[in-house]
Amino acid sequence: MITKILIATLSMAGISGLLAIILVIAERYLANYGECKITINNQKDLIVKGGSTLLSTLNSQKIFLPSACGGRGTCAYCKCKVIDGVGPLLPTEEPLLNKQEIENQIRLACQVKVKQDMLIEIPEELFNIKEFETRVTLIQDLTHDIKLVRLQLIEPYEIFFKAGQYVQLITAPYAGVKESVSRAYSVASASHEHDHVDLMIRLVPEGICTTWVHNYLNENERVKIIGPMGDFYLRDGEGEIIMVAGGSGMAPIVSLLEKISKEDIERKVTYFFGAVRKKDLFYIDEMRNLENEIGNFTFIPALSAPEPEDNWDGETGLITEPLDRYLSRSDNATSQAYLCGSPGMINACINVFVKHGITRDRIFNDPFA
Amino acid sequence: MEGLSPWVIFFASIFTGNILLVYFLGMCSFLSVSKQVKTSLGLGLAVVFVLTITSALNYIVYYYILEPLNIEYLRYIAFIIVIASVVQLLEMIIERISETLYINLGIFLPLITVNCAILGVSLFMVIRKYTFIQSVLFGAGSGIGWMLAILAMAGIRARLNEQKIPPALRGPGIALIISGIMAMAFIGFSGIVQIQ
Ligand code: FES
Numbered sequence: 179m180i181t182k183i184l185i186a187t188l189s190m191a192g193i194s195g196l197l198a199i200i201l202v203i204a205e206r207y208l209a210n211y212g213e214c215k216i217t218i219n220n221q222k223d224l225i226v227k228g229g230s231t232l233l234s235t236l237n238s239q240k241i242f243l244p245s246a247c248g249g250r251g252t253c254a255y256c257k258c259k260v261i262d263g264v265g266p267l268l269p270t271e272e273p274l275l276n277k278q279e280i281e282n283q284i285r286l287a288c289q290v291k292v293k294q295d296m297l298i299e300i301p302e303e304l305f306n307i308k309e310f311e312t313r314v315t316l317i318q319d320l321t322h323d324i325k326l327v328r329l330q331l332i333e334p335y336e337i338f339f340k341a342g343q344y345v346q347l348i349t350a351p352y353a354g355v356k357e358s359v360s361r362a363y364s365v366a367s368a369s370h371e372h373d374h375v376d377l378m379i380r381l382v383p384e385g386i387c388t389t390w391v392h393n394y395l396n397e398n399e400r401v402k403i404i405g406p407m408g409d410f411y412l413r414d415g416e417g418e419i420i421m422v423a424g425g426s427g428m429a430p431i432v433s434l435l436e437k438i439s440k441e442d443i444e445r446k447v448t449y450f451f452g453a454v455r456k457k458d459l460f461y462i463d464e465m466r467n468l469e470n471e472i473g474n475f476t477f478i479p480a481l482s483a484p485e486p487e488d489n490w491d492g493e494t495g496l497i498t499e500p501l502d503r504y505l506s507r508s509d510n511a512t513s514q515a516y517l518c519g520s521p522g523m524i525n526a527c528i529n530v531f532v533k534h535g536i537t538r539d540r541i542f543n544d545p546f547a
Numbered sequence: 548m549e550g551l552s553p554w555v556i557f558f559a560s561i562f563t564g565n566i567l568l569v570y571f572l573g574m575c576s577f578l579s580v581s582k583q584v585k586t587s588l589g590l591g592l593a594v595v596f597v598l599t600i601t602s603a604l605n606y607i608v609y610y611y612i613l614e615p616l617n618i619e620y621l622r623y624i625a626f627i628i629v630i631a632s633v634v635q636l637l638e639m640i641i642e643r644i645s646e647t648l649y650i651n652l653g654i655f656l657p658l659i660t661v662n663c664a665i666l667g668v669s670l671f672m673v674i675r676k677y678t679f680i681q682s683v684l685f686g687a688g689s690g691i692g693w694m695l696a697i698l699a700m701a702g703i704r705a706r707l708n709e710q711k712i713p714p715a716l717r718g719p720g721i722a723l724i725i726s727g728i729m730a731m732a733f734i735g736f737s738g739i740v741q742i743q
Contacts, residue, residue, distance in 0.1 A: 185616055186618045189612060189613075189618060190625065191620075192627070193608065193625055195626060197629065201636060203634055204635075204639050204640070208640060250657075251658070265650070266650065267657075268650055269583075269585060269650065269651070269654060270586070270654050270655070270658075272586070273583055440647050443612065
């Protein structure tokens with residue numbers, strides 16, 4: 179009995195071993211294409227071992243193109259643009275690509291193989307979205323209900339994002355909450371600082387993530403973020419930039435302002451910041467500093483219900499009111515609007531902008547979901 | 548099956564015992580790759596190629612290793628391993644030899660690694676006790692039969708594009724109905740020769 183089992187196992191092992199050896203040798207000599215360089219979006223070079231498909235090569239470099247069929251060439255999710263370094267269109271790709279895509283040099287990454295240096299293009303988001311391991315280095319009260327959280331990146335140690343984009347913060351289980359959730363927060367730090375991100379997080383009563391951040395998260399703890407994502411960022415243009423944001427909606431605006439300051443963008447910038455009372459205002463000093471750094475920047479805070487002891491002599495009323503007054507005095511023909519805040523506030527502001535001739539295609543917003 | 552001429556087996560496996568339309572093996576690639584005649588031809592050739600080679604190799608593995616050691620019951624595993632590695636090996640070789648050959652044939656090889664028609668042929672050849680020559684021709688014949696079927700299917704499907712098909716039946720639905728009709732047509736061949 180034992181010998182029978184032994185013979186069976188040994189002979190199977192023998193057959194598979196032999197075939198494996200043959201394959202390994204073949205791989206070594208037949209499928210050896212040496213080292214190849216893949217240049218992505220003209221900004222990143224990867225040195226990889228040639229011979230396997232583009233999809234799996236990219237995967238091994240932690241760049242994940244979507245793929246539903248596991249590389250069998252049926253789902254067409256793995257499309258990517260290959261500019262140079264690839265053979266003619268394969269018959270397995272043809273049925274899944276339309277004329278326009280073929281003209282645009284779109285290929286299926288699971289079908290083309292890396293055999294030489296390649297020049298490819300993949301959507302920025304895919305190329306950039308990563309999971310970051312970070313450490314909390316600072317938790318600071320901005321107001322009674324908004325905290326600034328600074329996350330120092332550990333692995334990967336650098337992030338490249340456009341000012342205005344957001345990241346997803348992944349919570350750890352705490353107290354009664356057993357699952358992790360992820361919530362999106364705009365990055366408040368400058369996009370030229372690659373080693374950390376700042377988030378502004380406002381306590382939402384009963385909010386799973388915000389409660390965690392406000393009451394359970396401590397400095398030096400490790401947290402994970404995924405990003406960057408989102409299409410709220412500064413658009414090209416000549417005209418005035420009008421920003422409206424209240425509360426923690428300040429975050430992406432700060433990042434945009436930092437960019438404007440850093441890159442000396444010479445456009446007129448006006449930022450309307452809405453709050454209820456004086457104790458909801460924050461970052462005033464930083465804003466005044468930015469006013470000095472950016473040539474033509476005005477910061478206009480407005481309180482909707484100032485307390486008597488606030489001694490408030492600035493703008494009052496809902497943020498739409500000073501905005502309305504301002505727009506009726508300015509030339510809006512080429513202005514762009516950047517809004518961040520609750521959907522209600524955004525919609526109210528959009529109405530005001532449209533009323534003053536700023537069309538929807540010049541209004542960009544980042545609503546809190 | 549000593550008495551049967553290998554050529555009878557060859558032709559019989561193309562028509563009367565068509566591996567696809569009579570035994571319904573290799574259906575998945577038959578349905579998914581039959582959208583264009585050109586690709587079907589490539590896939591069909593790859594199947595012919597792989598079937599011929601693997602039936603020869605599996606014959607050797609079965610009669611010279613498995614049977615003497617009394618471990619025929621392991622043939623499923625052994626056959627699958629042989630098929631998978633041979634397919635990979637062939638792909639690498641073809642890729643090196645010629646780009647055109649690779650584009651027209653080699654690229655399809657990975658798609659048929661797990662094609663059940665390939666395993667089916669190896670198992671049939673054992674069950675029906677074919678000799679070596681018979682097995683090889685049976686493999687080649689089955690491959691050609693498979694290619695014939697997928698080519699016919701692709702031709703029909705190309706025509707279908709211009710037809711009005713009820714929306715619910717478009718795509719896989721109508722493809723299945725057509726394969727059913729084709730299978731019935733092939734039943735007409737059966738009875739001419741018996742090879743099992
Ligand atoms: S991964 Fe599905 S087609 Fe490439």
